[in-house]
Amino acid sequence: AQKITQTQPGMFVQEKEAVTLDCTYDTSDQSYGLFWYKQPSSGEMIFLIYQGSYDEQNATEGRYSLNFQKARKSANLVISASQLGDSAMYFCPQWASTLGRLYFGRGTQLTVWP
Amino acid sequence: KAGVTQTPRYLIKTRGQQVTLSCSPISGHRSVSWYQQTPGQGLQFLFEYFSETQRNKGNFPGRFSGRQFSNSRSEMNVSTLELGDSALYLCASSLMGNYEQYFGPGTRLTVT
Numbered sequence: 001a002q003k004i005t006q007t008q009p010g011m012f013v014q015e016k017e018a019v020t021l022d023c024t025y026d027t028s029d030q031s032y033g034l035f036w037y038k039q040p041s042s043g044e045m046i047f048l049i050y051q052g053s054y055d056e057q058n059a060t061e062g063r064y065s066l067n068f069q070k071a072r073k074s075a076n077l078v079i080s081a082s083q084l085g086d087s088a089m090y091f092c093p094q095w096a097s098t099l100g101r102l103y104f105g106r107g108t109q110l111t112v113w114p
Numbered sequence: 115k116a117g118v119t120q121t122p123r124y125l126i127k128t129r130g131q132q133v134t135l136s137c138s139p140i141s142g143h144r145s146v147s148w149y150q151q152t153p154g155q156g157l158q159f160l161f162e163y164f165s166e167t168q169r170n171k172g173n174f175p176g177r178f179s180g181r182q183f184s185n186s187r188s189e190m191n192v193s194t195l196e197l198g199d200s201a202l203y204l205c206a207s208s209l210m211g212n213y214e215q216y217f218g219p220g221t222r223l224t225v226t
Contacts, residue, residue, distance in 0.1 A: 035215065043202050045217035091157070095215075100170040101147065102206075102215060104157035 002027050002096045004105035011110050013082045020067070021077045021108050023092035029053075033095035034075040035102070036066065040088040051075060082112045116141065118207050118218035126224045132193040135221045139186050139207030145169075146188040147215065148180060151202040160203075163188050164210075192223075200225045 003026040013019040025034065036048040051059045051066045059066045067076040075092060089109050093102040119138045127133050139146050147170075148160040159172040163182035182188045186207075192199055202222050206215040 037217070042219070043204075043222065044219040045204055045206070047214060047216055050214050093157075100162055101159040101172070102149070102157075103159075104149075106156055 002029075002094060002099070002103040004092060004094055004103055006090075006092060006105040006108050008108045009106070011108055013079075013110065013112055015084060015112055015114050016081050018078060018080045019082055019110065021079070021090050021092075021110065023075045023077065023105065025073050025075065025092075025094045025103075027073070027094060027096065029096060029098055031097050033097075034066070034068070035091075035093050035095065036064065036075075036077045037091045037093065038086075038088045039091065039107070045091070049077070079110075084112050084114065086110060087112045118205060118216055120203075120205055120218035120221050122221060123219060124222050124224075126226060127195050128226055129195055129197060131195050132191065133195060133223060135190045135192075135203055135205075135223070137188045137190070137205035137207075137218055139188070139205075140216055143207035143209055143216075144186055145208045145210060146182055146186065147206045147208075148188070148190050149204045149206065150174075151204060151220075152198075152200070157204075160190065195225045197225050199223065 005024045032053045034051045038046045049061045065078045089107045091107045093104045145164045147162040151157045162170040180190045202220045204220045206217045208215045
């Protein structure tokens with residue numbers, strides 16, 4: 001069964017500092033995708049970054065980078081130079097290709113303080 | 115390029131009524147998935163449509179149904195509403211259903 005674990009219910013970081021949000025997944029699929037989304041209080045799920053299971057390079061998108069450790073089944077999100085607007089709930093769903101859906105964990109609430 | 119749109123954004127219904135939610139995917143995207151988000155259960159998959167066919171279905175009762183039109187727009191219907199159906203309903207579109215999934219702003223349904 002697919003399972004996503006985000007062990008940090010809440011994280012706090014000062015503006016301009018870097019922060020790492022943890023995510024581990026459990027799957028027996030060989031081919032899968034890992035995503036990070038940001039959900040502000042408005043509710044919209046904003047796509048941040050994607051990593052395919054066969055991608056050898058860690059994905060990067062601007063201030064976001066994904067630290068993908070396949071053997072450890074870990075896909076941590078690193079946000080460099082945090083901004084106040086980064087305050088939101090963060091999810092790291094896994095795309096299960098055999099089941100055709102995203103599996104979500106409980107998320108991590110990130111708060112950036114000035 | 116316009117993003118995923120969902121209508122209405124907010125909805126209040128009473129128990130026993132039915133409701134229809136709409137989702138318009140990004141132009142060119144053929145896959146639309148629906149998710150329910152509640153504080154207690156988190157995000158749960160409802161179903162996915164691709165080229166007007168339901169390809170995948172989550173573990174929800176038959177009161178939850180959906181369809182997709184030839185222009186890829188999708189509707190989700192919930193009949194005989196229960197209090198527990200109060201949730202944020204999100205739809206996501208993607209080109210083929212296995213790459214980047216782009217979500218809409220959601221429809222917040224309150225059942226009283």
